[in-house]
Amino acid sequence: DAGVIQSPRHEVTEMGQEVTLRCKPISGHDYLFWYRQTMMRGLELLIYFNNNVPIDDSGMPEDRFSAKMPNASFSTLKIQPSEPRDSAVYFCASSFTQVETEAFFGQGTRLTVV
Amino acid sequence: KNQVEQSPQSLIILEGKNCTLQCNYTVSPFSNLRWYKQDTGRGPVSLTIMTFSENTKSNGRYTATLDADTKQSSLHITASQLSDSASYICVVSAGGTSYGKLTFGQGTILTVHP
Numbered sequence: 001d002a003g004v005i006q007s008p009r010h011e012v013t014e015m016g017q018e019v020t021l022r023c024k025p026i027s028g029h030d031y032l033f034w035y036r037q038t039m040m041r042g043l044e045l046l047i048y049f050n051n052n053v054p055i056d057d058s059g060m061p062e063d064r065f066s067a068k069m070p071n072a073s074f075s076t077l078k079i080q081p082s083e084p085r086d087s088a089v090y091f092c093a094s095s096f097t098q099v100e101t102e103a104f105f106g107q108g109t110r111l112t113v114v
Numbered sequence: 115k116n117q118v119e120q121s122p123q124s125l126i127i128l129e130g131k132n133c134t135l136q137c138n139y140t141v142s143p144f145s146n147l148r149w150y151k152q153d154t155g156r157g158p159v160s161l162t163i164m165t166f167s168e169n170t171k172s173n174g175r176y177t178a179t180l181d182a183d184t185k186q187s188s189l190h191i192t193a194s195q196l197s198d199s200a201s202y203i204c205v206v207s208a209g210g211t212s213y214g215k216l217t218f219g220q221g222t223i224l225t226v227h228p
Contacts, residue, residue, distance in 0.1 A: 045216060
């Protein structure tokens with residue numbers, strides 16, 4: 001397996017534009033997590049899914065953020081409209097049902113909103 | 115509120131020396147504690163996972179300890195190498211109704227000098 005795959009690796013967009021980040025979890029993993037990482041706040045959980053169902057989205061900062069998981073092999077995180085303060089590295093991670101197993105992270109998407 | 119606090123924020127050591135990183139948490143109910151290593155520009159990679167009943171776990175030159183009573187963990191690195199330079203992140207996984215949810219510490223940035 002190629003691991004968790006995120007795209008794009010880098011995204012530069014203008015304020016007000018819609019941004020869509022994509023994630024392909026490891027096959028067979030039942031949990032999928034979206035995180036945001038900044039220098040100031042470190043890693044923050046935005047939302048996580050179990051079997052494609054959103055379980056906890058309390059970390060989603062505003063209504064401008066939305067996440068979907070239409071099937072077990074694909075998830076998106078959308079920001080509309082984007083703002084400069086959304087600039088960060090966004091990570092997707094996945095893990096097996098059993099919590100006592102490690103979560104595997106993707107390489108991240110570095111988002112810059114200008 | 116579930117929190118994970120790490121210390122020190124940053125650490126500089128000479129190659130070949132040992133070091134210990136600390137992690138205190140308030141996550142409850144507790145499921146497991148993980149230490150991740152994050153190289154610059156890459157996603158975190160798991161070093162160890164420890165459940166409630168485990169006090170010590172080793173992975174090569176990395177040894178993690180866990181005191182579930184005091185809610186403290188440490189990561190000891192023996193005979194450091196230049197490649198150990200990275201951010202080390204303590205992550206606690208919740209149980210109960212928050213099953214699967216991860217809370218991240220801010221990380222300790224370790225720099226190993228020759």
